[in-house]
Amino acid sequence: MNAQQLIKPVPESAWSKSSYSTGSGGECVEVAALPGAVHVRDSKDTTRAALAVQPTAWTAFVEFAAL
Numbered sequence: 001m002n003a004q005q006l007i008k009p010v011p012e013s014a015w016s017k018s019s020y021s022t023g024s025g026g027e028c029v030e031v032a033a034l035p036g037a038v039h040v041r042d043s044k045d046t047t048r049a050a051l052a053v054q055p056t057a058w059t060a061f062v063e064f065a066a067l
Helices: 055-065
Strands: 029-034 037-042 051-053
Touching: 029 055, 037 055, 051 055
Parallel strands: none
Antiparallel strands: 029 037, 037 051
């Protein structure tokens, strides 16, 4: 079994775009919080691979970014 077989696709309905996204370009991300992993992708190019992190790591990142 290779790593590709372990990664399940994220349903499109699971993705949420940042409320700070204005639709006029810029750097925006979309996040899909699923059991066991939080997936992050570029909202301008959703065909690229998403980054998957553990929920605890995502929580720590969000708390740090809010400072």
